[in-house]
Amino acid sequence: MSDLEPVIGIDLGTTNSVVATVRDGVPRVIPNRSGQLLTPSIVAVAKNGKKLVGTLAKRQAITNAENTVFAAKRLIGRRWGSKEVEDARRVLPYTLVAGPEGHDVRVALAGRTLSVSELSATVLAELKADAEAWFGRPVRKAVVTVPAYFNDGQRQATKDAGKIAGLEVLRIINEPTSAALAYGFGKQIEKKVVVFDLGGGTFDVSILDIGKSVYDVVAVGGDTYLGGEDFDRRVMDWLTFAFAKENGGVDLRQDKMALQRLKDAAEKAKCELSNGGATSIHLPFLVSGGEGKGALHLDKQLTREKLEELTKDLVDRCIAVAEKTLKDAGVRPAQVGEVILVGGMTRMPRVQKAVKDFFGKEPHRGVHPEEVVALGAAIQAQALTAPAPKGEEVLLLDVTPQNLGIMVVGGYFQTVIPKSTTVPTSQTHLFTTVQESQTSVRIAVLQGESERAVENELLGEFILDGIRPARRGEVSIEVTFEISADGIVGVSARDVDTGQQQSITVTATSGLTEDELKRILDEQLDDLLEKKASAGEWEERRDRVLAIVAEIEALVPAVHAALERTKFGKDAVQKAEGVLARVQAAIDARDAAALAREEEQLDRTLQLFKGLAAQTRQPAGK
Amino acid sequence: MNGDRFQGVAFDQAALSEDVDLDAERRREILLAEANLDRWSHWEMLGIAWNATSAAAKDAYLEKVKLFHPDRYAGKRLGSYLSRLERVFKRITEARDTLADEAKRAAYARTTAPATEFTRIEARRLEDERRAEERRARLARGNPLVARVARVQEFVQRGKAALAEGKYAAAANDLALAQGLDPKNAELAALAQEARRKAGAAKATELLQKGIEAELIGNAAAALERYREALEQDPANVRAAAAAARAALATGDLASARALAVAAMKAGPRTGLAHEALGLVLEAEGNRKEARRALERALELDPKLDGAKARLKKLGLLGGLLG
Numbered sequence: 001m002s003d004l005e006p007v008i009g010i011d012l013g014t015t016n017s018v019v020a021t022v023r024d025g026v027p028r029v030i031p032n033r034s035g036q037l038l039t040p041s042i043v044a045v046a047k048n049g050k051k052l053v054g055t056l057a058k059r060q061a062i063t064n065a066e067n068t069v070f071a072a073k074r075l076i077g078r079r080w081g082s083k084e085v086e087d088a089r090r091v092l093p094y095t096l097v098a099g100p101e102g103h104d105v106r107v108a109l110a111g112r113t114l115s116v117s118e119l120s121a122t123v124l125a126e127l128k129a130d131a132e133a134w135f136g137r138p139v140r141k142a143v144v145t146v147p148a149y150f151n152d153g154q155r156q157a158t159k160d161a162g163k164i165a166g167l168e169v170l171r172i173i174n175e176p177t178s179a180a181l182a183y184g185f186g187k188q189i190e191k192k193v194v195v196f197d198l199g200g201g202t203f204d205v206s207i208l209d210i211g212k213s214v215y216d217v218v219a220v221g222g223d224t225y226l227g228g229e230d231f232d233r234r235v236m237d238w239l240t241f242a243f244a245k246e247n248g249g250v251d252l253r254q255d256k257m258a259l260q261r262l263k264d265a266a267e268k269a270k271c272e273l274s275n276g277g278a279t280s281i282h283l284p285f286l287v288s289g290g291e292g293k294g295a296l297h298l299d300k301q302l303t304r305e306k307l308e309e310l311t312k313d314l315v316d317r318c319i320a321v322a323e324k325t326l327k328d329a330g331v332r333p334a335q336v337g338e339v340i341l342v343g344g345m346t347r348m349p350r351v352q353k354a355v356k357d358f359f360g361k362e363p364h365r366g367v368h369p370e371e372v373v374a375l376g377a378a379i380q381a382q383a384l385t386a387p388a389p390k391g392e393e394v395l396l397l398d399v400t401p402q403n404l405g406i407m408v409v410g411g412y413f414q415t416v417i418p419k420s421t422t423v424p425t426s427q428t429h430l431f432t433t434v435q436e437s438q439t440s441v442r443i444a445v446l447q448g449e450s451e452r453a454v455e456n457e458l459l460g461e462f463i464l465d466g467i468r469p470a471r472r473g474e475v476s477i478e479v480t481f482e483i484s485a486d487g488i489v490g491v492s493a494r495d496v497d498t499g500q501q502q503s504i505t506v507t508a509t510s511g512l513t514e515d516e517l518k519r520i521l522d523e524q525l526d527d528l529l530e531k532k533a534s535a536g537e538w539e540e541r542r543d544r545v546l547a548i549v550a551e552i553e554a555l556v557p558a559v560h561a562a563l564e565r566t567k568f569g570k571d572a573v574q575k576a577e578g579v580l581a582r583v584q585a586a587i588d589a590r591d592a593a594a595l596a597r598e599e600e601q602l603d604r605t606l607q608l609f610k611g612l613a614a615q616t617r618q619p620a621g622k
Numbered sequence: 623m624n625g626d627r628f629q630g631v632a633f634d635q636a637a638l639s640e641d642v643d644l645d646a647e648r649r650r651e652i653l654l655a656e657a658n659l660d661r662w663s664h665w666e667m668l669g670i671a672w673n674a675t676s677a678a679a680k681d682a683y684l685e686k687v688k689l690f691h692p693d694r695y696a697g698k699r700l701g702s703y704l705s706r707l708e709r710v711f712k713r714i715t716e717a718r719d720t721l722a723d724e725a726k727r728a729a730y731a732r733t734t735a736p737a738t739e740f741t742r743i744e745a746r747r748l749e750d751e752r753r754a755e756e757r758r759a760r761l762a763r764g765n766p767l768v769a770r771v772a773r774v775q776e777f778v779q780r781g782k783a784a785l786a787e788g789k790y791a792a793a794a795n796d797l798a799l800a801q802g803l804d805p806k807n808a809e810l811a812a813l814a815q816e817a818r819r820k821a822g823a824a825k826a827t828e829l830l831q832k833g834i835e836a837e838l839i840g841n842a843a844a845a846l847e848r849y850r851e852a853l854e855q856d857p858a859n860v861r862a863a864a865a866a867a868r869a870a871l872a873t874g875d876l877a878s879a880r881a882l883a884v885a886a887m888k889a890g891p892r893t894g895l896a897h898e899a900l901g902l903v904l905e906a907e908g909n910r911k912e913a914r915r916a917l918e919r920a921l922e923l924d925p926k927l928d929g930a931k932a933r934l935k936k937l938g939l940l941g942g943l944l945g
Contacts, residue, residue, distance in 0.1 A: 209680075211680075211681075211684055212681075212684045212685070212688075214684045214687055214688070216684070383693065383696060384693060384696045385696055385697055386696065386697060387696060387697055387698075393688075393694070395687060395688065395691055395693060395694060396693070397687065397691075421719075422715045422719070424708060424711070424712070425712055425715070426712060485693070
């Protein structure tokens with residue numbers, strides 16, 4: 001088996017991504033080069049111009065919020081001007097701009113404009129490199145997961161991201177399906193299973209019939225804009241409001257750095273409350289108090305009850321989506337044999353209780369909610385490349401999440417392939433000319449659940465041209481709509497009488513055009529993802545770091561004075577000592593990567609010390 | 623597995639000899655299914671009997687899927703077989719979608735039933751319907767509650783019909799029976815009361831007529847008897863009371879005559895008949911003055927009362943005046 005080319009499964013998450021593989025018949029997560037199983041889905045350009053991915057990018061997010069891109073998954077394949085993008089623009093600290101055609105979303109990052117696919121590709125390339133380091137050989141093929149509710153545009157853009165990262169995407173599979181695959185792997189299961197997947201940014205619920213090693217998806221439902229980040233935002237809003245109240249209306253949302261610290265603290269508090277009843281949120285020197293005043297601190301206690309109260313409607317929304325999905329599929333909660341919880345948010349006790357109350361049974365606890373999706377993807381990648389031994393072969397039968405249809409007269413939406421149809425599938429539709437000598441027909445293809453075309457997602461407009469001139473109604477064109485096993489839509493057309501294949505032009509898609517994709521693929525991704533520092537850069541970096549160290553040392557007496565009067569910052573100083581020790585070690589070992597890792601920490605320490613020192617000078621009458 | 627199935631099938635030789643990673647058996651299997659995509663029914667496509675259960679259809683689908691899903695041939699060269707597999711997969715999925723859904727399966731089973739099965743099923747359906755009807759009827763008879771409700775309804779209906787036809791006695795009878803079965807029904811009670819009242823009035827009129835007939839043939843005693851009965855049926859009947867008082871006078875029973883005249887006055891204090899009867903009784907008692915006043919009052923109320931006129935003449939005073 002070892003002579004076979006290695007294949008991987010990637011869970012490209014909103015918050016974190018995971019890469020896994022199947023080795024010797026056992027699915028397992030591949031740790032990244034820093035030894036962690038989860039890689040933050042964050043891409044940044046540091047102040048020194050260096051591109052950072054994953055943990056390194058996350059670490060400097062506070063001091064460099066404008067050039068740190070997180071939650072790109074929320075934007076991938078979305079159309080510019082859509083409600084989701086407008087919402088994101090309001091809350092994200094980085095800048096979004098329209099694509100060249102005005103249809104898709106681009107991100108302005110350190111003077112460059114990048115497509116969301118390119119940013120996701122950067123994360124995928126990092127995971128690919130992690131896997132290559134682990135295998136010690138190149139990796140080319142992967143299965144990538146997406147939320148079940150992703151539409152064609154979002155899937156296409158994810159597949160593009162894979163291509164840009166230098167991966168052959170064997171298949172795009174749905175996250176809940178993938179989780180079910182990992183759950184059932186190696187077991188003899190004959191039952192209905194519901195996957196309740198509440199991740200960082202999306203909520204998915206899938207119903208599967210598992211039997212004879214066939215994973216047959218019966219129905220999917222979800223909300224692509226409901227996840228852990230919404231829970232974080234509730235905590236942030238609560239903190240912001242309380243802070244404004246206590247500090248005469250100071251609005252933390254005006255300060256991007258404060259906002260980033262608030263976001264981290266909110267997420268951390270939320271996670272802590274999954275195990276404890278209460279947690280403290282301390283954010284010293286969060287924001288300046290204004291002209292001539294000291295910095296303001298945030299110090300709040302958050303109880304589990306309060307968190308549950310703040311997020312009750314979000315949990316209710318999840319259950320409502322689950323209820324509707326079951327109802328549409330004609331499945332009663334009591335018929336469900338197992339409920340699998342996926343996604344970090346399902347660690348929240350209130351979520352678990354809501355699930356238990358709704359289904360009337362304890363959810364399954366045997367899978368790791370953050371790793372299970374990648375493991376399933378690895379199993380599917382294996383199944384799609386290597387023939388499995390008898391009895392261990394698995395087969396996924398997934399469904400299309402939304403109705404696929406076309407716009408008809410009056411702006412109505414006519415379904416061509418209804419949702420929950422097993423993929424791959426196809427359906428033909430007959431069009432006739434309505435004018436004398438008509439030579440082209442325009443067809444708007446949409447995905448969604450509304451009867452009105454405009455309320456659905458426009459996948460693209462297809463122009464059938466080169467139709468032979470004839471009396472109106474005399475030419476019939478058969479248009480075939482296809483949905484691949486990836487959930488990606490294809491359209492082809494044929495003249496019924498002559499059997500001639502009709503040409504189709506796509507006039508608008510949400511994402512990269514073919515030309516753009518080619519250009520990006522031609523460029524080396526290394527350009528985006530610089531990895532090694534030259535000798536000259538080493539000198540430069542060392543000098544810069546030493547300058548910061550000197551500044552910090554100069555502030556030490558003032559900091560000591562400040563610490564005598566405030567309870568804040570004592571642990572921060574201890575941390576600072578650790579950072580300085582590691583910096584020294586990195587310089588001694590001439591370890592550029594380690595030094596790069598510490599640089600941002602060092603920068604943060606300097607900011608903190610400056611704040612503390614300012615406190616000391618304050619009462620002295622300055 | 624079963625070589626017979628391939629017998630007599632003309633396989634595309636080019637496809638059979640195509641350079642792909644599939645054995646001959648598998649190739650024939652795929653080509654056979656593909657050749658019959660439009661011809662085979664959903665049942666045949668899944669290899670199950672007509673009218674097999676939806677569970678059987680699901681099971682069969684899972685087996686067929688292992689044979690025809692392109693993913694099952696991962697890493698193999700499939701050539702033209704890839705699109706063949708896709709076509710077959712779509713077709714068996716379509717079959718499953720219909721047959722695994724209980725309602726769709728039943729509808730499809732009807733349209734695809736073999737002729738013999740069709741008549742058998744239709745006969746059974748009719749038989750089932752007949753039995754269901756019978757069962758409902760039996761239930762109505764056997765169940766006391768159902769029976770009682772049904773009977774009340776029947777009586778009420780009949781009672782109402784009789785009321786409309788003016789057969790008040792019959793109506794009162796039916797409604798009284800209905801009320802007995804359903805004593806708490808206020809609407810029914812009111813209806814029964816109304817029927818009873820109308821029936822009593824009708825009976826009184828009839829008895830009154832009989833009394834008049836008896837009086838005409840000179841049998842005052844029999845007439846009195848009828849008038850009393852009429853009065854029992856309808857105590858507010860002035861005509862009956864006045865006539866009874868007259869008949870009692872004729873039989874010489876002055877006391878009864880007086881009581882009846884008083885009853886007539888109670889029933890109709892502003893009727894000529896009652897005052898006339900009172901006048902006659904007073905006259906018989908010898909109270910001429912009061913008798914005259916009563917008779918005068920009677921004529922005031924009803925000038926056509928010839929009997930009263932005649933009595934006043936006899937009393938002489940009025941007669942003198944009229945001259």
